[in-house]
Amino acid sequence: MLAYVIRRLFYAIPILIGVNLLTFTLFFVVNTPDDMARMQLGVKRVTPEAIEKWKAERGYDKPLLYNENAAGAARLTDTIFFEKSAKLFVFDFGRADDGRDIGHEIKTRMGPSLAIAVPTFLLGLFVTVSFALLLAFFRATNLDFWGVVLCVAMMSISSLFYIIGGQYLVSKVWHLVPISGYAGGLDAARFLLLPVLISVVAGIGSSTRWYRTIFLEEIGKDYVRTARAKGLSEAAVLFRHVLRNAMIPILTGVVVVIPLLFMGSLLVESFFGIPGLGSYTIDAINAQDFAVVRAMVFIGSVLYIVGLLLTDLSYTLVDPRVRLQ
Amino acid sequence: MMPIVLWTDALVFLLLAATAGAGLYIRRHEYLLASWRRVGESRAGMAALVVLLAFVAVGLLDSLHYRPRLADANGRPANGYGTEVRSVLDALLQPLRAATEKTYSAPLATHLYARETVELPDGTQARVFPRLKHGGAHLGDAEAEWGGDVAWRILRGLFFAVLAGLTFLLGAVHLAARHWAVGRSQAWRRMRRGETRFAWNAALLTAGLLLLLAGPAISLAGGYHVFGTDKVGQDVLYLTLKSIRTGLVIGTVTTLAMLPFAVALGIAAGYLGGWVDDVIQYLYTTLNSIPGVLLIAAAVLMVQVAIDTHPDWFATAAQRADARLLALCLILGVTSWTGLCRLLRAETLKLRELEYVQAAQAFGASAARIMGRHILPNVMHIVLIAVVMDFSGLVLAEAVLSYIGIGVDPSTISFGTMINTARLELAREPVVWWSLVAAFTFMFVLVLAANLFSDAVRDAFDPRLTGRRIAHSAQGQTA
Secondary structure (H helix, E strand, C coil): CHHHHHHHHHHHHHHHHHHHHHHHHHHHHHCCHHHHHHHHHCCCCCCHHHHHHHHHHHCCCCCCCCCCCCCCCHHHHCCHHHHHHHHHHHCCCCECCCCCEHHHHHHHHHHHHHHHHHHHHHHHHHHHHHHHHHHHHCCCCHHHHHHHHHHHHHHCCCHHHHHHHHHHHHHHHCCCCCCCCCCCHHHHHHHHHHHHHHHHHHHHHHHHHHHHHHHHHHHCCHHHHHHHHCCCCHHHHHHHHHHHHCHHHHHHHHHHHCHHHHHCCHHHHHHCCCCCHHHHHHHHHHHCCHHHHHHHHHHHHHHHHHHHHHHHHHHHHHCCCCCCC | CEEECCHHHHHHHHHHHHHHHHHHHHHHCHHHHHHHHHHHHCHHHHHHHHHHHHHHHHHHHCCCEEECEEECCCCCEEEEECCCCEEHHHHHCHHHHHCCCCCCECCCCCECCCCEEEECCCCCEEEECCECCCCCCCCCCHHHHHHHHHHHHHHHHHHHHHHHHHHHHHHHHHHHHHHHCCCHHHHHHHHHHCCCCCCHHHHHHHHHHHHHHHHHHHHHHCCCCCCCECCCCCEHHHHHHHHHHHHHHHHHHHHHHHHHHHHHHHHHHHHHCHHHHHHHHHHHHHHHHCCHHHHHHHHHHHHHHHHHHCHHHCCCHHHHHHHHHHHHHHHHHHHHHHHHHHHHHHHHHHHCCCHHHHHHHHCCCCHHHHHHHHHHHHHHHHHHHHHHHHHHHHHHHHHHHHHHCCCCCCCCCCHHHHHHHHHHHHHCCCCCCHHHHHHHHHHHHHHHHHHHHHHHHHHHHCCCCCCHHHHHHHHHHHC
């Protein structure tokens, strides 16, 4: 098992190099630092000196891949690729365009992001799995039919509608919780209640339908018939047999997103003014701060790969037949 | 006028031609026709198809663009063409397009939303809600006549809708009676009771409902702003109708752009195996591991920089906005082909072990021929299911991306830009809700119809429901 994990981690290296090369190409080759400088300083009437100054301040004045003027190893290290892209591998993210340390920002913003993402994830999983089990229990009845209709309708509604509508109704009309904002400590609950609820509701439609199909597929299998033939009650069949066997397809979709919870939710955080990583990313996108976007792309890829690994490991937990070699 | 073919127009019409071609091909092949017949048997599928066709008709009208000829001071046509690009839909909706007010006004309102200082005839000034320039301008005494006029217009619209609907229904019954070689009353009874092979009753009912909604709306639009006006006084009904094209383009052109990659790479990886498989797997794992939104953001920012630094590439603002729309489609395509590619690879792995493929190999058919002639037709149902399932997810994604600021050009009218400009207005007192509600309602109807139709297609083409994986990943992208 340990050998498997180590091998998988080695597989991650070429993928991360690929991610890095892709972002490097997007950010520095397709659009040269000159273009970026012109963009930041305003497209018209910008002097070449101003561009050079902007680039020098941010370390974009070096050659892209190979520095002819340097000596020894510095020929490779004193370049934009090494300074800006290769350093990401040791999680050295450098500074944002406004001069702040990206690594520090990420550390302080992770807390609020997790404070929203983790409750949303757990509550959402619990609600959708229970709802799907309910529909599967009452399969081929009116309840099931209208439940599915409700799911299809709910997944056809834009997530923006849930957020805007929820904010309007709960905060503006009913004055139950603040519209947006964040506070540390226990006070945070007041601010987190609405965003968590809205995110859970917004996810119900598609997830419930998806889990319901998984459960129905399991219910059609032979071992379920055997369990019923033994005389087990329908509830026992559902909870003890179907639910456990449906874990594999459910885990495939669920575990991979657990590490990505760190990244926060772009929409919810920016609508509710929560100082997490999601709103940090949106602010960076709007300010066209490429250094931050680059850092977030890299972190996202690392977390995704960790998620894939966790998925494989989780299979061994729910299904003893799975062996990792 | 000078016809203009924007890039997305060309792709939309290419897609239309491809659909027509596919239709002709399907007609000639009984086994394909059988699956499509199952779609026609589904009531929800037929109802959704009618709604989708209505949306597509609006979108197609909005895809025929031209630049109007400039007029000189006397209104005579002059040499040269305006820089404004219009569509046939714009020409049809000219009364709505031209009827701009000063600022917000509620649906069917006769007065502006905001007070203004006006000079009364006796020389004093007063703060009043001024009358609208177009909404209800034909009324003399707005307060007294408004109710009667609106009711009269609704009744007139309903009357014409019922008239049109009945004419259509009679025609349909007549055709059906001739087709089945039975009497008309017999044909009508069959259709009404749903005893026909295809769910004609659902389709006719949906068409009737659409007519009943459209009739009064058209009748009212002649004298009022049916959905009110937005901040700069544009008619919201006009904006929502214009948004339809953007949504359709994002939903279809994106898939069109990614399809060749996904199909070619997926089949090649599955059939050829070896290093080809390794390279393609590496490619999609790498692309997949970058969070979709961030990859889209990075690519859109790059496109934006390129467009901003080269203003000389585009003759008109519409062409510039169109380039960004096209770029967004391509980028969304790049980020969304991986799911389909993986599915096709897995399916090809299964197919290549089957006897008919081995027989083809024994005959000495080349790898390219086997992939093109033997494997491709047998994975087409997966491709089709992926295409219809991705559509609704992409329409929803557009709104989210536009909110984040990496969607369509701000000058392009879309559901996303409408919602984005309207969402802050909920804070006003009294609330300006109409543009938001209009955009969300239209988007909901479009996505719901697409979801129902794709369910019908999936059920028809894949009894074992292998398509649900795609559905799940498409939903994950928009969350």
